[in-house]
Amino acid sequence: AQSVTQLGSHVSVSEGALVLLRCNYSSSVPPYLFWYVQYPNQGLQLLLKYTSAATLVKGINGFEAEFKKSETSFHLTKPSAHMSDAAEYFCAVSYNQGGKLIFGQGTELSVKP
């Protein structure tokens, strides 16, 4: 069965530091890939998505992710963390319908002053 693995349930960075959140998927067929963000007591908001166009995808709030087929990865990065980036981040995949998502376990990002 297809699955999504996010390495690290909790990541802590200092303000201004690089943010790197890892995501790997298990599938021989490249899926469509998404990163969502969830702020406390909120729903999920799409950060960015990969749909087989450019492998480097830019999203909102300065985030970007690179699809690497050989590594079955779709890691999320941001060059400089801001306090407002503190939230939970979810990597997800879909194969034939955008709303039928398989989610990773989520990574909680903390940003220290």
Place this chain on the structure above:
Amino acid sequence: ETGVTQTPRHLVMGMTNKKSLKCEQHLGHNAMYWYKQSAKKPLELMFVYSLEERVENNSVPSRFSPECPNSSHLFLHLHTLQPEDSALYLCASSQESGAGTEAFFGQGTRLTVV
């Protein structure tokens, strides 16, 4: 109103109660979904509706009963729930016109079963 709206935002119910969660999307989408988000578990897809037809039911217990009366509204009827059903229930919608379209989520209903 824009996007996906869920009501109520919070719900506390006893195990013998019957309640319903409501979801409304204002995006003109043709597919709607219910997800369950429990503590320390990945989000789980519960039900999928496409063009108002239920196309997927992921082994969800019968105490959860979805209803999609039209393309803009989705309900989740609850009865005789268990404490382990306490979770955040998220509704989502998408426009299934091609591969790779994204889902838009509501803010969720925080359900507590006592």
